[in-house]
Amino acid sequence: MKFLKIIASYIYRSVISVRHWCYDVGIFSKQTFDLPVICVGNITVGGTGKTPVVEYLIRHLSPYYRVAVLSRGYGRKTKGYMVVEPGMSFLRSGDEPKQIKRKFPAVPVVVCEDRVEGVRRIHEEFPEVEMVIMDDGFQHRSITPKVNIVLVDYTRPVKEDHYLPWGNLRDNPSQFYRANIFLVTKTPDDLKPIDRNITREDINIRPYQNIYFTNTRSGEIRPLFPDVAIPAPDGCRVVALAGVAHPKPFLATLKRHYEVLDTLLYADHYAYKVRDVARITEELDRLGEDVVVVTTEKDAVKLTNRKRVPASLQKRLYVMPVYINFRDYDDEKFIQNIINDVKQD
DSSP, X not given: OHHXXXXXXHHHHHHHHHHHHHHHHTSSOOBOOSSOEEEEEOSBSSOSOHHHHHHHHHHHHTTTSOEEEEEOOTTOSXXXXXXXXXXXXXXXXXXXXXXXXXXXXXXXXXXXSSHHHHHHHHHHHOTTOOEEEEETOTTOTTBOOSEEEEEEETTSOGGGOOXXXXXXXXXXXXXXXGOSEEEEESOOTTOOHHHHXXXXXXXXXXTTOEEEEEEEEEOOOEESSTTTOOOOOTTOEEEEEEOSSOOXXXXXXXXXXXEEEEEEEOOTTOOOOHHHHHHHHHHHHHHOTTOEEXXXXXXXXXXXXXXXXXXXXXXXXXXXXXXXEEGGGOHHHHHHHHHHHHHOO
């Protein structure tokens, strides 16, 4: 099986290389818009932390620009262009676009597989929008963004990785030259100067590129149904629930603040079914009335339907928000970096 994955990996790499060559020599066309597009992407599959970065950009660029968000809407059951509404099911929008819309209801959030059509329609239907934040778009070369922000997972160096399906690479590290800014995510608390230099060498930073080192911080857990929630003080007993690509950071944070009695893990972008909700409820009943469930923001948007979630579970469902944290207080520098790049001709 491993041998077949290695063969498939080399075939995948060849196809990707030919595709990039077609864009480089002009066989495939690239579209540039007057409306500045800020692309947030990566070259690996899953779990680098793009959604917290998109949310950070919304918060910190909104004082300067009227922004909209464009996403593919991974995992949705619909196709084509769609404007995400606050009450829309995640099955129609995808879990991450719904998460963003719930947190920023005044910001236009659009899903569309065709990124060129998505930007064009945003420009037509939301003339007040001054900037588009494109989620997961680095590999979509049909659009030339004004700013390319590439996320690199510190815990998974690209030099040690392989192409799909043997490894996690979905694009060629040689494409890093197109990035304006690198965000290194999931850095440890004891990150040393030599570690930063090793990462810079691993990425092969060019003189025209900037790099920022980040990790995440969690906010206080909050009830998903605040009108019926029971108290969940710091140190209380919890069940951890997650359907994300890399749940270890979420679990580690929970264990620092709460007594984690059990862990329920599902696949990334998992759509919870009736039997899953029943399993969660049964586990809570078994552990005691004071035990609550703590889940991720991405999972929470799939558990908001009161008709599908029994009352006994509603009062014990909590969410742990996650925020990006810049090391060395580089957050203002990062935002100014983007603004300066946007203003350049």
